[in-house]
Amino acid sequence: MTFPSSGPIGILGAMPEEVAHLVEEMGASRRTHERGGRTYHAGRLFGRDAVVVFSRWGKVAAASTATHLLAEHGVQELVFTGVAGGADPSLRVGDVVVASGLVQHDMDASPLFPRHEIPLLGVTRFAVPEALQQRALQAARRWLQRPEALAPEFGVTAPRAVLGEVASGDKFFARADELQAVRARLPGLACVEMEGAAVAQVAHEYAVPLTVIRTLSDAADEHAPVDFLRFVQSVAARASHGIVRELLERA
Template structure:
């Protein structure tokens, strides 16, 4: 299989660089991807950059050149719910844009871009297999909606505005829905795992760098363990 692993920032990719060795490098679009072979699988690891445009551009550049079979997206997110705590893992089963407001343009709902679904659902067999793997490893995780926008969420006011439209959303970040949209158009399965780095409140800015690195490593270890078991 050809498997892509994409994270937004270098500090979230550090563990992968320690784990994989002797890879080649290749540019796809504006992103440098490292290519490794693990358990007879071709692994492509790259940084998406931060934000929706970077995420969509760099994933599309890879998928346009390589017939990827499975996409893993890892990284961090801010919590939107009291039951979602720092370092918790969220295995997204859907993504939506919290900053798309097009209800005045036609028969659309909040978060919907004209011509696209309101929510990008992740329900592939590949995602279900990974969820089963986490359960077998006794890894605690939550499943649910994650919302995406181009702003760093760092106040209760911002959180409440998002929850007014997406009451059940577990987390908020800056790339996931763009990944899901591109993956859907290329008809590729996406497994998206976010680890909570902050509470998305007034302390988010102070917490972010430290926890992004820590929870990024946590997610990476699980992805690498799963790849070792794949046939």
């Protein structure tokens, strides 16, 4: 694995809103490629050659998309951006989690392999190199200092960016007891989502750098529902664009 990479970078989001502003940013340089039900947008993005794609939800969809980016578009680095559910009571809606490590919380091939271990890889946790963590953390913090990062209508008035553990699985958590069970198995968990650790497995197998950046759309200690789609459109979409801009312009 080499970092920083000088080749094209692949940027994924599990919802179209999470990457829409990035696609627009490519302007006249953008070229599209259709494959496997995905539209891959290739062009210049903040001074870098990039391919941006809506991966769809879930581990298989994300892994398939990441593999295509690597095998057919030749990207040399991956970034996954979007929303996640908070699993740390100290975090709030609008906070940003930069993955320090990723685990597939629904992987269980026991008794053949320990719970959470990826069969035949011997890996339970996909660690993110310190240099990647710090680059993304500083990019997120620079973005959060901008006035446009705030969203008082969602209570996002003093968001912060942190490093944290991310758990991925093909499950949307809607019950506190289910989330608590995952937290009990994975101490120090910051957030849960449905794609990051699957892309981390692909990145591991292809030996390419991966950065996962998640904006929290809900928090573990809050009960009031958030208008999820409106949050994604008005907060998370701006955050994805802003953080990726900070990430690439100073790479």
